[in-house]
Amino acid sequence: MIAAVAGTAWRTPLGRELRAVASRLLAGERAARPSPLFDASAYRCTLGAAIPDAPTGGRHRRFLDRVGLHALEVGLEALATAGLRPGDPRLDRAGLFVGTAGPRPRWEEMLAAFSGARADGPWACGLQKLHPFWMLQHLSNNVHALLSMEAGIRGEGATFGGGIAGAEALLAATRALDAGALDVALVVAYDSLLAPEALVDLGARGIAAECGLDALCPAYDEDASGAVPGEAAVAVVLARPGELPGEAGRIEVATGVDGAPLPSGEPRAAAVAAIASRISRGDRVVDGAAWALRAQDDDERREVSTLVDSGALLTTTAAAFGKLGAAAAVAQAAAWIELLRRRSIPPIAGLRRAAPGPLSLVASPAGAPGRSALLLSTAAPGLASAVRVEVA
Amino acid sequence: MRRAVITGAGAVSAFGVGLPALFDGLAEGRAAVGEIRSFDASTFPVHVAGEVPIAAIDAQWLAREMGAVPGGEAIADRAAATGALRDRKVAFALLAAAEAWRSAGSPATGPKARLSFAVGLEQAFFEDLAPLWTGGSVDWSREPDAPLPAVRFRSPVDLGPRLVARLLGLRAPLVIHSSACAAGALAVAHAAALIERGEADLVLCGGADSMVNPLGIGGLARIGAPSPRNEPDACRPFDRRRDGLAIGEGAAAFVIEDESRARSRGARVRARVLGWGSTQDGYRATAPRPDGAAARRAMERALRRAGVVPERVGYVNAHGTGTPLNDPAESLAIRGALDGAAVPVSSIKGAVGHLMSASGAIELAACLLAFERGLLPGTAHHRERDPDCPIDVIGERPRRARVEVVLSNSFGFGGQNVTVALGNPEAAS
Numbered sequence: 057m058i059a060a061v062a063g064t065a066w067r068t069p070l071g072r073e074l075r076a077v078a079s080r081l082l083a084g085e086r087a088a089r090p091s092p093l094f095d096a097s098a099y100r101c102t103l104g105a106a107i108p109d110a111p112t113g114g115r116h117r118r119f120l121d122r123v124g125l126h127a128l129e130v131g132l133e134a135l136a137t138a139g140l141r142p143g144d145p146r147l148d149r150a151g152l153f154v155g156t157a158g159p160r161p162r163w164e165e166m167l168a169a170f171s172g173a174r175a176d177g178p179w180a181c182g183l184q185k186l187h188p189f190w191m192l193q194h195l196s197n198n199v200h201a202l203l204s205m206e207a208g209i210r211g212e213g214a215t216f217g218g219g220i221a222g223a224e225a226l227l228a229a230t231r232a233l234d235a236g237a238l239d240v241a242l243v244v245a246y247d248s249l250l251a252p253e254a255l256v257d258l259g260a261r262g263i264a265a266e267c268g269l270d271a272l273c274p275a276y277d278e279d280a281s282g283a284v285p286g287e288a289a290v291a292v293v294l295a296r297p298g299e300l301p302g303e304a305g306r307i308e309v310a311t312g313v314d315g316a317p318l319p320s321g322e323p324r325a326a327a328v329a330a331i332a333s334r335i336s337r338g339d340r341v342v343d344g345a346a347w348a349l350r351a352q353d354d355d356e357r358r359e360v361s362t363l364v365d366s367g368a369l370l371t372t373t374a375a376a377f378g379k380l381g382a383a384a385a386v387a388q389a390a391a392w393i394e395l396l397r398r399r400s401i402p403p404i405a406g407l408r409r410a411a412p413g414p415l416s417l418v419a420s421p422a423g424a425p426g427r428s429a430l431l432l433s434t435a436a437p438g439l440a441s442a443v444r445v446e447v448a
Numbered sequence: 449m450r451r452a453v454i455t456g457a458g459a460v461s462a463f464g465v466g467l468p469a470l471f472d473g474l475a476e477g478r479a480a481v482g483e484i485r486s487f488d489a490s491t492f493p494v495h496v497a498g499e500v501p502i503a504a505i506d507a508q509w510l511a512r513e514m515g516a517v518p519g520g521e522a523i524a525d526r527a528a529a530t531g532a533l534r535d536r537k538v539a540f541a542l543l544a545a546a547e548a549w550r551s552a553g554s555p556a557t558g559p560k561a562r563l564s565f566a567v568g569l570e571q572a573f574f575e576d577l578a579p580l581w582t583g584g585s586v587d588w589s590r591e592p593d594a595p596l597p598a599v600r601f602r603s604p605v606d607l608g609p610r611l612v613a614r615l616l617g618l619r620a621p622l623v624i625h626s627s628a629c630a631a632g633a634l635a636v637a638h639a640a641a642l643i644e645r646g647e648a649d650l651v652l653c654g655g656a657d658s659m660v661n662p663l664g665i666g667g668l669a670r671i672g673a674p675s676p677r678n679e680p681d682a683c684r685p686f687d688r689r690r691d692g693l694a695i696g697e698g699a700a701a702f703v704i705e706d707e708s709r710a711r712s713r714g715a716r717v718r719a720r721v722l723g724w725g726s727t728q729d730g731y732r733a734t735a736p737r738p739d740g741a742a743a744r745r746a747m748e749r750a751l752r753r754a755g756v757v758p759e760r761v762g763y764v765n766a767h768g769t770g771t772p773l774n775d776p777a778e779s780l781a782i783r784g785a786l787d788g789a790a791v792p793v794s795s796i797k798g799a800v801g802h803l804m805s806a807s808g809a810i811e812l813a814a815c816l817l818a819f820e821r822g823l824l825p826g827t828a829h830h831r832e833r834d835p836d837c838p839i840d841v842i843g844e845r846p847r848r849a850r851v852e853v854v855l856s857n858s859f860g861f862g863g864q865n866v867t868v869a870l871g872n873p874e875a876a877s
Contacts, residue, residue, distance in 0.1 A: 119733055152728065158605030158626065191667035192734070192861070196568075196605075196626035196805075201862015204728035210742060212726045213864065214634050217567065217605040217626035224623055231641070315619040437610050439621075 058308050059230040059241070061445075062300040063138025063293035064390045065130040069105035069286050069377050078394040078402075082421045086376045086405035088265075088272060088284040093250050100259035100266050104250045105286035105378030116202050118189050124199050126289035127154075127246035131203045134291035135242060138300060142208045149239040152213035153229040154200045155221030157247045157382040157435075203244065211238050219435020220311055221245065222290070223385035223443065227309045229294050241294040247381030248287035258285055258379075261320045261436065263347065274375035275346035275353050276417050278409040282348050286378020290386040305393035305447040309385070310334040314438035321436025322347065325355035328432055332442035333363050339444065340365040341401055341429040342415065343388050346372035354413055356432075361414035364430060369401055371418035374433075376405040384433035385441045392429045396447040399424045452640035452721040453873065455710045456552025456703030458544040459813045460656075462498035462696060462800045465513050465543055467551070470800075470810070471817050477845040479799040479828035481680050481694045486536075486660060494669040496678045497660050498696030498801020505539045514546040514615075517554075523615045532607055537568060537806075540699035541608035541656035542615060548652065549616055552703035553715050560649040563622040564639040565609040565701075566631030568657030568805035608656050612701075616652060626805070629767075630726070630860030631655055632700070633808025633868050637724035639704045649709060654701035655809035668695055673771065681829040683802070685768035685795035686775045686841045688834040693769045696801020700809035719819055720871035722756060722853065725749025729863020735773050736863055740781030746865040747785035747855060754853070754869040758786040761869075762851025763824045765811045767859045768795020769802060770829075778857065779837040792849065794842040798828030808858035812868060815854045817846075819872045824849050 066072065069087030070080045087105035096102045111125035120128060131152075132142075140146060192198060197215040204213065212232055216224040222245025229241035249258065258264035265272055265282035273279040297306055314327030328345055342364055345356055357370065373391050374380070380387050395402060401422040410417045428446040459466065462480035463473035473480060481498045489495035502509075507521075507528035514520040523542065524533075532538045549555075604610075606624045613622050623638060625631040632655030639653035659668060668674055675682035675692030683694035710717055727746040731737040751758060764786075766778055782793060796814050803810050814825050823846040830841055852875040858866045 116733075156626075188670045188672070191671050194667075195628050195861050196631070197628045197860055197862060197864060198733070200627065200728075200864060201733055201860075204730045204864075205733065205862065208730050210728055210730055210745075213627075213728055214625060214638070214726070215627040215631075217624040218622075219606075221624065224621075228638075231645070235641075235645075311621050313613075313619065313621050436604075437606070 057230040057234040058297060058306050059233055059294040060297045060300065060303045061292050061305050061307055061393055062295050062302050063134045065133030065137060066288060066290040066387060066390055067107045067109060067126040067130060068288045068387060069107055072109055074394055078391065081373060081376050081391060081402040082400055084403045084405045087378060088269060090269060096255060099255050101255050101264035101285065103265055103269060103284045105284050106250055107287055119192055119198050119202060121193060123246050123248045123287055123289055127199045127244050128203055130289050130291040131242055131244045132207060134293050135207055138293035138302060142206065146240055147208050148210050150209045151211040151229060151232050151238040151241045152200060152204050152209045153225035153241060153243045154215040155225035155245040155382050156217065157219055157221060158217045199244065209242060218439065219382055220385060220433065220439045220441045221382040223309055223311050223441030226386060227311055230309060233294060233296050239295065242291060243294060243386060244291040245383040245386040246289035247383045249285035249379055249381050250287050255285060263320050263322065263349065272406060273408055274404050274406045275344060275348040275372050276370065276404055276411055277407055278411045280348040280350050280353055284378040286380050288377065288380045288383040288387045290383050290390050292386060292390055304397065305445050307389050308335045308444045310442045312440055317438030323434050323438040323440045325352060325359040328356065328434060328440040329359035329363055331440045332430060332432060335442055335444045336363045336430050338365050339428045339430040340368045340426040341424060342368055342370045343392060343429060343431040344370055344372045345432040345434045346374040350411065353411065357413040357415050368415055369418050369422060369425065370415035371402055371404050385443050388431040388433065389443050389445055392431060392445045393447060396424055396427060396429060396445065450644050450646060451707040452643040452704050453707045453710050453717045454702050454704055454719040454721065455715040455717060456548040457718060457813055457816060458547025458551065459700045459810060460500055460540040460543050461698040461810055462500060464501055466547060467813060470813060471821065474796060474799065474814060474817055474825040475821060475823050475846055477826050479680060481682055481801050484660060487662060489665060492665055492669060494665055494674045494678065496680065496682050496694065498694055499660050500698055505533050505536060510539050510542065513543055515550060517546045517549065517615060519615060520546065523611055527611055536658040536697060537656040538608040538611060540658065541612055544654060544656065544699035544701035545612040545616065545652055548701040548703050555650055557617045558649060560620055561618050562620040562642060562648040562651045563609055563613050563618050564635045564651055564653040566625040566635040566655030566805045566809065567605055567608055618652060620648065627864050628860040629804055629807050630858045630864040630866045631805040633856065633858035633866040634726065636702060636809065636812055637866065637868055640721040640724065643704055643706050650703065650705040652701060652703055654699065655806035656699035657804040657806040658697035659695055659804060660697045665695065683770040683798045684829040685770040685798050685827050686834060686837040687830045688832040690770045690772060690775060693771055693797065694801040696803045698803050698810055699806050700813040717873040718816055720873055722869040722871040723750045723754030724868045725753060726866045731863050733862050736777045736859060738777050740777040742863060743778060743781035743859060743865045744784040746867045747781060750855060750867040750869045756853050756869060758789060760853045761786055761791055761855055762849060763818055763854040764791055764793045765815050765854060765856040766793050766795045767857045768797055770797060776836040779839045782839050790840045792824050792842050792847055793839045794825050794827040796825050808866060812856050815856050815870050818851050818854055822848055822850055
């Protein structure tokens with residue numbers, strides 16, 4: 057099942073404008089900073105890659121958190137870039153598919169509740185201090201609900217949860233288009249790993265960078281130092297190939313799970329490669345899963361090298377963006393359609409000493425050797441997605 | 449052509465653990481909403497719920513209730529050791545899945561056996577934070593050294609499904625539906641689509657949810673969705689006196705497979721999944737479209753996909769929340785989609801409460817009562833007809849009927865509408 061991408065919008069740690077962000081990727085910039093949103097000095101991982109802009113918010117601020125507001129905005133912007141405005145009759149046959157890891161209660165909002173809670177009994181005293189819309193802010197489909205309302209999308213749709221929920225949303229949308237249930241699908245994925253509980257989780261699983269910014273080394277480096285938590289909100293408009301004007305590229309998606317994941321919860325490289333093999337077709341560029349853990353990076357290179365052209369280039373947008381959680385696959389797709397249209401391959405941001413191994417690491421901006429790329433991402437428990445993008 | 453059928457079903461509800469408990473409760477016209485017992489809710493504005501009648505969940509109990517499922521004890525032990533059982537919906541998911549699997553004849557799993565499951569709000573437990581609460585703030589840096597599972601901050605959205613997949617040896621992708629109250633029905637629709645498209649041989653699907661805990665009850669009470677009356681008849685669907693929902697908890701799971709595969713292995717076909725439809729209101733965040741137009745289109749799409757004319761529909765299991773706004777809008781949708789025909793309609797939410805993400809799944813399980821016992825579930829606490837709900841609402845007692853096609857509606861927050869059409873396996877296809 058192949059779908060055409062006809063519109064894109066995003067908020068990434070490198071910015072919000074598609075072309076500008078692509079330029080920054082090509083320049084080898086990386087967004088990692090000392091924890092940009094809260095004091096993480098006592099955590100194992102003290103780095104993060106945050107979306108630099110604040111959402112405009114508006115009237116939905118009471119229902120959505122910061123990244124949810126970004127998701128709402130990029131959904132509407134993506135429709136606009138595809139020439140679809142609210143009220144367009146084509147939206148009657150449009151679907152909406154949302155992927156997010158799952159709501160993460162913002163504990164700071166509960167502090168007031170805590171302060172009134174009694175130690176000697178139930179928490180009623182404190183819970184009374186929760187905002188009346190607290191529960192709505194934590195409903196799993198609030199972005200879906202508000203976006204369908206704002207955009208006037210009336211067709212099929214679903215919200216998916218979990219670490220590769222964005223890829224699942226892409227897959228569901230391509231299925232619905234393929235089945236003829238829809239003419240247009242808006243896919244929105246958003247996630248933020250820049251929250252205390254997420255940092256705790258990544259640290260406990262041993263996959264987050266535990267060094268300072270100066271010592272940070274990306275995936276495929278001899279001294280790869282682990283992942284940097286990031287965040288993003290990304291939206292793409294999909295249609296059947298050839299049916300919408302302004303088609304920027306085409307995508308195909310595969311998802312899967314490793315039944316015997318690594319102790320960290322991440323899938324084994326062999327499982328990732330097996331999932332990617334369903335859609336790879338001798339591609340010559342790979343945006344890797346990029347654990348930034350030396351042994352796993354080596355495994356990935358070995359396994360993926362069996363799928364792609366022997367001279368294929370390996371790079372990773374995760375070195376620039378950070379780990380984007382459930383938004384990763386959609387962000388990769390959006391980035392690579394723009395990059396391939398420029399016929400350019402970004403370097404691995406921050407690469408110092410390229411680790412030896414199969415596939416050619418991209419240390420500086422390069423020309424694209426083809427018109428397609430294979431994009432990999434992973435999450436716990438044993439989840440993996442592969443997206444293949446191709447431009448004309 | 450591949451056709452999706454249900455060959456296994458399991459349920460956990462306020463009537464107890466097991467589909468027979470649900471069937472018996474509904475067949476006898478009972479209701480199970482009552483005072484919350486699993487924690488002290490006496491000071492909360494809401495203290496009744498459709499609570500699963502279990503005070504405490506431990507590994508031994510869970511393993512025993514799951515019955516003869518290989519590896520069940522190990523999974524129960526693991527869930528207990530990691531603190532997962534503090535999240536009641538995790539245990540409910542395991543119980544419903546194990547029952548569904550057993551009732552399907554414990555089919556062999558292959559590489560194309562998948563999981564499509566709906567889960568509720570990612571749960572946080574207020575009590576979990578207490579050990580970290582000092583001097584007016586939460587000290588997160590203490591967490592890495594906190595003795596797990598005494599402190600568990602968040603239940604990953606797919607925690608229950610992960611354990612279900614491990615329990616049943618499902619190796620293909622698990623897809624987590626989190627479309628609020630529409631999620632359970634969407635998970636089943638997703639499963640049927642995978643079967644019809646040949647992307648899976650067999651899918652374990654359904655939903656599990658529980659908000660019967662201080663944070664869930666407290667948060668929902670702050671919204672004002674539950675009935676303000678703390679009475680067993682808190683939820684009175686389609687009744688003129690209705691004033692809000694009753695919070696419920698539980699799970700339902702199904703084994704769905706291709707009909708020819710099911711028949712070839714001698715499995716009992718319990719229902720056909722004929723079709724489904726989903727739409728979005730695109731109206732308001734906190735209220736359904738008053739004219740029910742989008743919900744009507746979901747029903748019409750389900751019928752069209754099923755290739756069924758409205759005259760063949762013998763029963764509608766309504767979303768029927770018992771809230772002032774939902775029931776009239778849904779009545780309009782039902783009348784419109786079924787050309788005004790007087791098709792029997794009921795809601796089981798008065799009996800078991802609103803199971804949130806699992807509501808679509810438990811209500812599909814209730815629909816099986818029509819095929820297996822020839823009974824249409826009643827609408828607990830529906831006593832006074834509302835002229836704003838001009839449909840044939842089944843009263844408190846179930847109604848005997850033989851039906852060919854049933855529809856089940858599930859409507860989520862913000863106007864996400866799903867209808868699933870089930871067919872009687874004994875009727876001509």
